Amino acid sequence: MRETIPVWDIWIRLGHWLIVIGFFFQQISGGDAEYIDAHATVGTLLAGWVIFRILWGFIGPKYAQFSSFPPPNPRLVTKSFKRILTRQSEEVPGHSAIGGVAVYVFLTLILLTALTGMSSSDDILFDGPFAPLLPAAMVSFAGTVHPILSDLLLVVVAVHLIAITWHVIVMKEPLIRGMLTGRKHAFDQEPGDPHAFSRVIFIRGFIFSLLILSFTYGIIGIYLGW
Numbered sequence: 645m646r647e648t649i650p651v652w653d654i655w656i657r658l659g660h661w662l663i664v665i666g667f668f669f670q671q672i673s674g675g676d677a678e679y680i681d682a683h684a685t686v687g688t689l690l691a692g693w694v695i696f697r698i699l700w701g702f703i704g705p706k707y708a709q710f711s712s713f714p715p716p717n718p719r720l721v722t723k724s725f726k727r728i729l730t731r732q733s734e735e736v737p738g739h740s741a742i743g744g745v746a747v748y749v750f751l752t753l754i755l756l757t758a759l760t761g762m763s764s765s766d767d768i769l770f771d772g773p774f775a776p777l778l779p780a781a782m783v784s785f786a787g788t789v790h791p792i793l794s795d796l797l798l799v800v801v802a803v804h805l806i807a808i809t810w811h812v813i814v815m816k817e818p819l820i821r822g823m824l825t826g827r828k829h830a831f832d833q834e835p836g837d838p839h840a841f842s843r844v845i846f847i848r849g850f851i852f853s854l855l856i857l858s859f860t861y862g863i864i865g866i867y868l869g870w
């Protein structure tokens with residue numbers, strides 16, 4: 645059994661599995677008038693997760709921090725891609741160059757999908773919370789773009805799943821177990837980040853999750869008329 649080191653803190657892991665559930669719920673509920681309130685609520689919570697993840701990229705533990713991602717320059721991303729194709733391990737505990745870019749793409753797409761949903765209206769049953777504040781042309785544009793963005797997100801998720809399957813089956817790197825336990829295989833002298841499992845990180849994440857949850861709850865409450 646190879647040695648493992650601490651990498652992903654509880655908030656990265658919990659957040660990841662919650663957005664997986666939320667994302668699949670959005671795909672099923674989107675466009676169904678009967679579930680529009682639930683769809684809008686879960687979509688707003690997903691936007692709340694994006695805000696949390698951006699904040700966590702600055703105040704979270706080492707491997708959650710954007711400063712620990714390799715710079716997203718095309719040369720490094722291509723190199724990272726070639727290594728994966730030739731089945732050479734990246735030998736980095738956190739995100740590789742290509743993995744870091746994937747995180748930025750996910751954050752941008754989820755936020756834009758949620759924002760366009762919040763700006764759209766069907767003129768009958770549903771008005772997104774931003775729709776009454778925007779000119780009619782923008783509301784109509786948001787309604788057109790929202791399904792396009794959610795389809796784009798679906799494509800990115802499919803690529804993500806292919807990449808994870810490749811790592812797990814072909815490269816024998818148990819990344820899914822890593823996202824469940826927080827521990828990944830050790831490389832060279834890399835000690836990992838024991839701070840990721842510390843009480844300070846747990847409490848800091850808890851406080852910021854509560855703050856962002858109350859904020860999203862407030863927004864949802866306004867437009868669902870609670």
Ligand code: HEM
Binds near residue numbers: 787
């Ligand atoms: C990341 C979050 C979200 C995802 C992945 C998502 C996904 C989807 C999908 C797949 C559809 C069906 C599109 C179709 O019929 O082809 C849809 C429709 C819809 N969504 Fe979302 N949605 C999200 C967030 C939101 C939010 C936050 C709101 C409102 C607050 C919202 C409001 C709507 C409305 C009104 C429709 C029906 C009208 C339309 O097709 O534009 N969505 N969404």
Ligand code: HEM
Binds near residue numbers: 663747
């Ligand atoms: C069952 C489906 C999924 C599985 C098995 C899965 C698995 C994983 C694994 C193993 C990682 C860590 C990769 C590493 O160690 O470098 C990861 C990261 C990530 N995944 Fe997924 N994933 C799934 C679905 C999704 C979906 C649906 C989304 C978004 C809508 C998503 C967004 C992300 C993001 C943003 C990260 C980076 C984590 C962070 O830094 O916060 N995943 N995923």
